[in-house]
Amino acid sequence: MGAMETLQVDLQERSYPIYIGRGLIGHHALYLPHIPETSVMLVSNETVAPLYLGAVEAALEGKRVDKVILPDGEQYKTLETLNRIFTALLEGRHDRQTTLIALGGGVVGDITGFAAASYQRGVPFIQVPTTLLAQVDSSVGGKTGVNHPLGKNMIGAFHQPRCVVIDTDTLDTLDDRQLSAGLAEVVKYGLIGDSVFFGWLEENMEALTARDPGRLAYAIRRSCEDKAAVVAADEREQSGRRALLNLGHTFGHAIETGMGYGTWLHGEAVACGMVMAAEMSRQLGWLSPDEVARIRGLLERAQLPVAPPPELSAETFLDLMAVDKKVEAGRLRLVLLRGIGDAVLSSDFDPAALRATLEARRAA
């Protein structure tokens, strides 16, 4: 194990540590204090299991470890896949003192977290995220759940992990497209409320896409810190503060749902959605054309798509956006930008600006 940093997520009795560093995944001392009894259910997927399951299992020596390996992909983030975890738990006679461990990307983490929230009405779980996206997004916040054919993340629970183990070496096996998808969420934290970090990203983007380990570790830690501060202030998304984390997501979810889950990666859809939010903010006179160009430029340098799929008409977009969770009492609420590092939640915008954004991009 190399150097390790520990970031504490502060949520009263639900507080937990995030361990960040190289070579952490097989380190038993990180897991054991967070596993109350002897039985563990390790949940992973077909892609990640061959790479890292053995290391985690070795770290759990002395525990009774059962395993369930899920298919890989957002299209499997369903109630049916969730039920496979319940079946494995029941077949293995796991009681309510068991601990679930999620080893994989955001899909594995979200499903496993929801399984932990729901199995016997709640058991502990540990996150071991192996994609950049999961490391900077799902490891903080306690949002768990599955998709429904009619909407993404519509079914779920708030359930905090006991700890999160982020081994940055796992990024070595991540393909370029997945790495870029994670960078979209990293850029998001800069855009929402951390303009200094946005500036740092503008200076270091090529080092990040080239997988410089030190800079990746810094970007992960800073992203988790930024997210943890927001979540600590609004754990259950009640004040609107937490909703800022959805920058780009209402547009992005429309792309993901409209194109069919798994066609666009979540991070790709969010990248495009952030450009659309920026463009709409410009239409409203809140952002300058220069700022929009900086945002678009940084995401392009991260190898991310910045224009929505031409197949989705403005009408389809509006339709898909209307069912998003960010709708409140029938009004669409969007996260928009008053500047780089200054996101705002607004339902009080000129609908023409939204329409213009959805139309304009068809010519782009």
Added chain:
Amino acid sequence: MGAMETLQVDLQERSYPIYIGRGLIGHHALYLPHIPETSVMLVSNETVAPLYLGAVEAALEGKRVDKVILPDGEQYKTLETLNRIFTALLEGRHDRQTTLIALGGGVVGDITGFAAASYQRGVPFIQVPTTLLAQVDSSVGGKTGVNHPLGKNMIGAFHQPRCVVIDTDTLDTLDDRQLSAGLAEVVKYGLIGDSVFFGWLEENMEALTARDPGRLAYAIRRSCEDKAAVVAADEREQSGRRALLNLGHTFGHAIETGMGYGTWLHGEAVACGMVMAAEMSRQLGWLSPDEVARIRGLLERAQLPVAPPPELSAETFLDLMAVDKKVEAGRLRLVLLRGIGDAVLSSDFDPAALRATLEARRAA
């Protein structure tokens, strides 16, 4: 609306009222303060909907009311049925300010409550229980969930309703078998911690099976009070106090699972399970033969089964009981009786007493 009593369930910011009385179901003033926005999803089943859906809908005048009607029966308490509610919510574009109303028995209440806990990670819900069992059991405590083929209530959440509307007139349409099943849970409260109530039930059982409205209302209120006191002390089943409510349930769940859901009613299985718990307590020398006879006798007068199905061998029982949630760290914990009105949770018992109980009844 006739005389109404209000019982407050005290759970800090999750506290809620239970309204009990005749003719309450159509009374709009009971619902409206608990519905935050305009949209409502009314969930009922094929049996109850033709009888009472119209009355509830009329009481919700001014709201946008969508409906979903589920098939009737414990065998439909599944993830698949749950998903029908999610589909209806999404098709109707319900956002996270919607309110779910459960109109029916325990199955409708448990599924709807879990749907409310999980839809967009949590929306409000209201219980309108129309069976005696649901009125005295699922209306207090916030346990929601569905069954899995390998175990009952294995998947769920704690989610408290905003209010519970108990219209005792709905018992007029309940068949005798369902009424008796509800009386099993009523007797349970006496057995657990209220020997005075047990004595009252011994004096009034024939009036209850004859549906005397005043005595039924009294039995419902007292049962809810007894349960609310336990739940207030241990909302999430952490101290063991709440686990006392599972008297008869570990045996009973084994019967329900072993015979296939829907063959025995839940209350019937619990009645039989309570006799088995009493018999085992006698084997341990904790109850006198007289006390066991009083318990068996009262349940028989309630038209309830007091002997388990001969199809289930002792081995099958042990197997099915091992997967029950009451197992902790591999040890079976059972609720047993030290007297009428004095239940105790114990994992420290002579296994021979359990074995003898499971064997003995085969000769009964």
